[in-house]
Amino acid sequence: MMDILYTRLLLWKKKSISMLVWLLLPIVGTILFITSANAIQEDSKVPVGIVLEEETALANELVDSIIASELVFLHVLSNDRALYELEKHELDSVFIIHEGFEDAVLSGKRNNIISSYRTELSFAYSPIKEMIVSLVQEETGRAKAANYILAMYERYGGTDPWTWDEITEQSKQKQIDENLLNTAFAYSSGKQADDNPSLLSWNAWGIWAILSLLSTLFLSDWIIREKNLAVSTRYTFIKKSLFSYYSQVIILYVLLIFLFDLLAVAAFTIFLDETISLSFVFVILSFRIMLCMLSISIANLFQRISSYYGISIIIVLLLAIISGIVIPISGFIPQHSLMNFINPLHAFISGNMTIMWNEIGLVSITLALLRKEISNA
Amino acid sequence: MLNVQAITKSYDKNEILDNLTFTVNPGEIIGLVGENGAGKSTLLRLLATIDKPNHGSLTLFDLSYKKNRKAVRKHIGYVPQDIAIWEELSVKENMQFFEKLSFQSKSIDELKQLCLEMNLDKWNDPVKSLSGGMKRKLNIAITLIHSPDLLLLDEPTVGIDLKSKKEIGAYLRKLAKEQNRMIIYTSHDMDEINELCDRVFCIGNDTFYEEILRNSGKDVILI
Ligand SMILES: Nc1ncnc2c1ncn2[C@@H]1O[C@H](COP(=O)(O)OP(=O)(O)OP(=O)(O)O)[C@@H](O)[C@H]1O
């Protein structure tokens, strides 16, 4: 093995730049893609102004929940400033929370606690108004119920009554529990909730999987190059059998690329805030072995490098589309279980060990090497 | 000793080699001549275990090509007609690359010495920058790393200047005479053949080359 490593290092050294480009492409490409996608998402958020005439807990809670909805880019401003920017069309619309907002909500009043401004160009006004109204409604409803219960306690003189806070807390908890139930249900029926934060984190590894497929295919072109070189006639006169020579070279390639996979884990942890469990490292390893085996098996079928590159690109595009990583196709094309079954990327993208395609890859590479060995015997 | 018994080789229905029989003794240099397409390269490939004859048998030091292919290969050095070296590596790295895979290990000094014996002194230059003649020398040097007893060279000196030709020729003669190696090589240069070889095989019963070489008093055999 050390001998083979030595000979490979001699060759790798000479094309270190192009190899580094391909080895780093999945890492750099994914980070660039994800960060720029996030930036675009930030940019495309509608700018909305909010003016707080009072700084009460309830007013702040309203602001927080608008921000958390991720629909709008919220600016908290003074009244004058907000109206000025609205006139300049720098803000889509402006909402003003009046003095006495909290008191009004807690006492169950719902009129004239918020006023809003918009221009003829506002297009986010209606959905945001709906959102605020429903938030306020939620709060007033909860306040009403709490007040009602407290009043009941007072009337019937219960001992150790619940406080107002306890009641609203309880009702919020109930609401969260029900929401969770909703999300879990939606998830299992195949539609991913848009505000599911884990969707974003799977995307990073999904993009990485596609770029990895591309780079592994291009890194595997050595098998065609060497086949066409006169040098390969010398392999008849070496101390190793062709089978053991090539399988060791392939193992070295797997190890080299896997090293960069681990680098990807580190880079994504630092730059994309991904947290990765130890078992996921094995998922990556199984995926890596599969990518290398399939790429080399495919490359081995070709005599001309240019046609291999062409086919590689087609394979990458095809799998990118049916995996629904770049374009979420689940809305357009029903996710056939057959399609997932034949998609070599599917297991990895859903976070599982690649097993079936790994075995197919190993068998096909073994057959290809045995054929080489027999024709040389 | 190399023993070739009634070998026949055809591609599809096209018979290239028809019932060839000959022996080569240690220390002998054999020239292989014949027109283009006569089958010189084909014969060398059979002798090098790269291809198999349709009929007939081959033995090297009583090792059968059929039964002891692996063992036979350790004794064989084959210099293909196409230059078989890594263009992107230097002379040194090429030697190191094939030494690591070779049946025999050699020190870096021994490898360097091997190149110097053929006047290949551009040790650290990338092969890309070498002249055609230099590449041919390296092509031979790599084949000699495992000290083969039977050296098969397919037009090793094509496109080489006279001085380099003489250097390579002198080195091959030294290998044969001092180390008892068997050498079979092909060339279209009759002067070179005349000067270097002990015997000449004319492949394809070709009398054209036979007449030329016989006039200069060579031992010429039609095969
Ligand atoms: N793999 C092959 N398949 C079919 N025909 C082949 C194959 N290899 C060689 N031939 C044919 O065998 C014949 C002999 O070829 P070979 O290369 O041995 O000739 P040669 O004497 O070395 O010629 P040259 O002087 O041009 O090198 C040619 O007609 C060639 O077309």
Ligand SMILES: [Mg+2]
């Ligand atoms: Mg030839």
